[in-house]
Every structure is written in structure tokens, then in C-alpha cells.
Amino acid sequence: MAIEIEKEQMEGFSDWLQHPPNGQRPKGAVTITTYLYVSSRFQKFLEGAELNEEAARGFLRHLEEIGNSPRTRAQAFYALQSYFAFRGVDFGMGPPDLTEEPPPRWLTDEEWSRLLEEAEKPLGDPALPQRAKTRALFPRAVLMVYGGAGLLLSEGCALRKEGVDHRGYLRILQKGGEERIVPVDDAVVIAILEWMKTHDSPWVFPGKGEGHMHRRTAQAAILSLMKKAKIKNVSHAVGTLRNTVGMNLSMRSPHPQGSRVYGKTVDSDIDLVVLMS
Secondary structure (H helix, E strand, C coil), rough: CHHHHHHHHHHHHHHHHHCCCCCCCCCCCCHHHHHHHHHHHHHHHHHHCCCCHCCCCCCHHHHCCCCCCHHHHHHHHHHHHHHHHHHHCCCCCCCCCCCCCCCCCCCCHHHHHHHHHHHHHHHHHCCCCCHHHHHHHHHHHHHHHHHHHHHHHHHHHCEEHEEEECCCCEEEECHCCEEEEEEECCCHHHHHHHCCCCCCCEEEEEECCCCCHHHHHHHHHHHHHHHCCCCCCCHHHHHHHHHHHHHHCCCCCCCCCCECCCHHHHHHCCCCCCCCC
């Protein structure tokens, strides 16, 4: 019943956007598609709660927390503004300042320890069924890809199984066909390999159909772990992990050519990544 009501509302909203009242300009096809998508997500976010300004603010905060860009959040703001007008509810919010990014954030050693502990906790819980433990392998692997290997958001999502070397390397295929090799700690490789055993996709993190994991899924997985670990003031989950890797690396002395990282001798043209302990 609820699904039918939402479907009717979205159809009505679509018609309203195409034929707005009071002589307003109709929206284009791309804008309508975006506004319908945002409004549908907003309805799911509400979970039956009242449609009001506070709910809209909460939704925009949620989008920021899971790593949506200022531009995406601005689109969501104007979509909600139109949706509230369609529903006849006072919006009351002025355009937020979404132009400034929050200052860089990285984790302290203590925060990283809590985050890692939270990821490992379900795997050692004797009360959890095996199915739940298998599901828990996913967020741990995602955490290691970004917090252990320091990959870019897009690189982690598009990581292929063939790019995971059990000897302790990740092979990243970059634009133009160039390959980047990232040496990583054994714990990173183990976490990824254990997750890979749970599915047959060629991607380390499969998504819908034959594609790989969406960026929002990666952000949401890390953000969920951070919330469980009570790590606050994080707007870009994966970016925070990359900042943490970079900060930890910068605090160490430069590695000379042929230095050892994670017990492996590497050349100076290979990326050096240090896993926080």
C-alpha cells in the first residue's frame, strides 16, 4: 500500500514539475529525473516521519555524512524545495552555503584502533551465525582497501580480483592503461582475499549486475563503522582514511631507494603506503 502511495506521489510530482503553477518555468527531463530520485530517497529517509523542515535538514546532513559533494547536496536542496511546494508544505530554508569544503580530517592512532577493532569484532563473536560473519568480511575489506592501502575512492571501487597479489601488492589500472603498484601489509591482503572468497565476481567489490561497487556504498560502509566506533565530525569517510594514511606517512622519514616497507624491498618508483598500527 505504501509503495503504491509513493508511486502515485512521484507520478504527481513529475506532472507538477512539467506543468508548474503560477507561470513558473517547467523543468527539463534531466532535472525531473534528478528531482524524482532525490525525493524518492528522501521518502525512504523519512521512514514515515512527518514532512517538515527539520526532516529536510536531517536529510541534507545525511548526504554530507556519506560523502556527497557540495554540488550534489545543492541539487538535493532544490529538489526538496520543489517537492515541498508540490506537497503544499512550507519549506522555510534558505539556500545553504555548500561552496566551502570542511577542513581536512584524519584519524588519531586511538581512533584508528577503535575503527579496526569495530571491523574485527563480529568475526570473533562466537554468538554470531556464520552468515553474519561472512557479511562482516565486506566492511573490513573496504576499510583495509582505503585505510590500509590508501586507495582513491574510485580505485577501491574498481579494484579487480586479478589486481590483488597475495605476496602483498595491489595493482591499480589507471586512466590511459598505466598500472600503479601499491605494496600493502599482510593484514590488508588477508582481509581482501577472505572477502573475495565469498563471491565469483571479477570485481573485489561487486555491485549491481556485472558492475563494481558504487562509490556511495563504499562511503556508507566506512561511515557505518565510524559511527559504531563513535568517531565523530567526519564528512567524507574515505577521504578521512586517505588523509590518515598521508598524515601517518608524512610523519615518518623519507624512504630511500630500495627501503623496506612491510618487510618487502621496493623500488623508489613504487607507491609507499604505511598501515597505521
